[in-house]
Amino acid sequence: MNKGSGVGMGNLIRSEAQRVFKRKRTWAVAIVYIVFVLLECLFLTMMNTSFYDAEHSVALNSLNTAPFLLRELAILMNFVVIPMLAADSFGGDVSSGALRLALIRPISRGKLFLVKWLVLGMLVGGLTLFTWAAGTVFAGIAMPPASETTLMGAGAVGRMGALGFSLGFYGVALCVFLALIGVGGVVARLVPNPVLAYIGILAVIVGGLYVSDALVFLLSVSDSIFHFLGRTGGSDASLGWILCALLAGCAIIGTLGWQRREWNQ
Amino acid sequence: MENMQDKRAGRVVIPQTEHPLVEIGNVTKKVRRRTLLKDVSFNVEQGEICGLLGPNGAGKTTLIRVMTGLIRPDSGDVFIGGSSVVRQRENAAAHIGAIVESPIFFPYMTGRDNLENLALLHPNLPDRKARRKRVNEVLEIVRMDKRADEKVKTYSLGMKQRLGIAQALLGDPELLILDEPANGLDPMGIRELRELILRLKHEFGKTVLVSSHLLDELQKICDRIVVIREGERVFAGSREEMIGRHAGLEEAFVEMMTT
Numbered sequence: 185m186n187k188g189s190g191v192g193m194g195n196l197i198r199s200e201a202q203r204v205f206k207r208k209r210t211w212a213v214a215i216v217y218i219v220f221v222l223l224e225c226l227f228l229t230m231m232n233t234s235f236y237d238a239e240h241s242v243a244l245n246s247l248n249t250a251p252f253l254l255r256e257l258a259i260l261m262n263f264v265v266i267p268m269l270a271a272d273s274f275g276g277d278v279s280s281g282a283l284r285l286a287l288i289r290p291i292s293r294g295k296l297f298l299v300k301w302l303v304l305g306m307l308v309g310g311l312t313l314f315t316w317a318a319g320t321v322f323a324g325i326a327m328p329p330a331s332e333t334t335l336m337g338a339g340a341v342g343r344m345g346a347l348g349f350s351l352g353f354y355g356v357a358l359c360v361f362l363a364l365i366g367v368g369g370v371v372a373r374l375v376p377n378p379v380l381a382y383i384g385i386l387a388v389i390v391g392g393l394y395v396s397d398a399l400v401f402l403l404s405v406s407d408s409i410f411h412f413l414g415r416t417g418g419s420d421a422s423l424g425w426i427l428c429a430l431l432a433g434c435a436i437i438g439t440l441g442w443q444r445r446e447w448n449q
Numbered sequence: 450m451e452n453m454q455d456k457r458a459g460r461v462v463i464p465q466t467e468h469p470l471v472e473i474g475n476v477t478k479k480v481r482r483r484t485l486l487k488d489v490s491f492n493v494e495q496g497e498i499c500g501l502l503g504p505n506g507a508g509k510t511t512l513i514r515v516m517t518g519l520i521r522p523d524s525g526d527v528f529i530g531g532s533s534v535v536r537q538r539e540n541a542a543a544h545i546g547a548i549v550e551s552p553i554f555f556p557y558m559t560g561r562d563n564l565e566n567l568a569l570l571h572p573n574l575p576d577r578k579a580r581r582k583r584v585n586e587v588l589e590i591v592r593m594d595k596r597a598d599e600k601v602k603t604y605s606l607g608m609k610q611r612l613g614i615a616q617a618l619l620g621d622p623e624l625l626i627l628d629e630p631a632n633g634l635d636p637m638g639i640r641e642l643r644e645l646i647l648r649l650k651h652e653f654g655k656t657v658l659v660s661s662h663l664l665d666e667l668q669k670i671c672d673r674i675v676v677i678r679e680g681e682r683v684f685a686g687s688r689e690e691m692i693g694r695h696a697g698l699e700e701a702f703v704e705m706m707t708t
Contacts, residue, residue: 196569202569203566282554284549285554288547289567292539
């Protein structure tokens with residue numbers, strides 16, 4: 185039988201996606217998150233007010249609500265959804281020994297790491313897109329109508345400006361989530377046990393604060409993105425390049441780590 | 450390498466090659482200060498069943514991990530089908546199907562799902578039709594086709610061992626590496642496994658490296674025996690050479706371990 189020249193990325197992604205979506209925990213985490221999105225919509229309807237940060241509140245309307253929906257949900261994402269998914273995907277199958285079945289095949293282990301990252305990124309990206317869509321639709325239906333609104337740093341904007349701001353906001357949020365998945369991959373490389381990997385990822389989020397103020401975005405995602413997009417200066421001004429460095433660093437460390445590691449589990 | 454079917458005999462004719470299928474050259478592996486493998490060398494020829502023997506902790510599983518590229522040797526190399534496991538792991542892996550230690554699967558999937566998932570990782574099974582066909586073939590070879598759609602966590606150890614061999618066969622490799630495949634099997638299971646290994650050799654032309662403590666079983670199936678003790682190869686030769694003047698493999702092995 186012809187051994188062929190290599191496994192295509194499409195097949196690697198399909199294989200990883202099957203493993204991720206066959207786990208009950210993946211579905212449980214996604215469903216819980218979606219329920220929280222709907223509850224948060226209800227909560228915003230009752231409050232009609234949200235916050236850029238601890239010092240700046242804002243009255244919500246049909247144009248500015250979508251970014252504020254992610255305010256509490258980003259905490260759920262960073263402290264529950266991503267650590268659980270990353271610990272399962274990067275650590276669970278390694279820890280149980282089942283990933284050996286994939287590791288002995290003629291595939292690049294560096295690519296396997298990147299594919300795991302990509303598949304989790306697509307899942308988290310889907311949840312982020314759902315949050316944006318739910319926030320946009322819900323705001324149009326249930327929040328006070330407005331033809332113009334004021335957004336931090338963007339000034340007064342109309343319908344299209346508000347839509348662009350919310351897309352930019354969710355785009356940066358997705359980059360933060362992708363970076364945290366990458367961090368999860370590196371942490372699980374060091375401690376494959378899923379429980380320890382989960383704790384390790386939380387330790388990085390909290391411990392980041394003690395390393396540098398610039399890493400506060402892992403803890404308070406929406407505050408940092410509002411400050412970054414609003415160009416208010418301070419430690420969040422460096423969010424862009426720190427995210428790029430974090431993504432590149434995790435990609436390099438993770439890929440080399442998976443290529444060179446000893447698989448004793 | 451393609452195996453050719455001899456239609457008259459119903460068996461596979463193994464083409465003669467210049468090099469052995471497996472060449473293990475001076476492999477040494479240390480973990481911390483402990484030497485797990487020390488300068489281990491031997492070859493396995495195409496079409497042979499080679500038994501890997503040794504007491505617990507002798508280094509059999511470590512050697513199998515080195516052969517499958519799960520760990521790197523500190524020195525030496527393993528060549529499978531002419532490709533170095535250290536420098537061309539993906540090329541070498543294309544020649545290998547393996548069970549390493551116990552047959553662990555993704556427990557949240559059925560047996561068939563596991564195989565279809567792993568079939569995606571073989572370059573010689575690029576499309577869905579080819580993958581489905583191959584999965585059905587290997588399930589039939591190991592006689593698991595009737596239970597394939599049940600969750601793996603419901604399988605007995607014997608069924609998991611057979612599914613382990615099925616996943617090892619997915620890419621139609623020349624070499625099967627089976628690490629303690631008879632562990633936990635009852636006498637009927639051991640007999641079925643023996644017959645399966647012999648079928649894989651005679652009907653499908655596979656080369657098999659099998660590690661086991663069941664010396665009677667190895668005596669019945671192996672052409673060649675390699676014995677490892679405390680990380681060192683102490684014997685490599687034909688089954689007949691190993692048995693020599695002894696009544697059987699067990700006596701020869703015990704004497705080798707005690708002298």
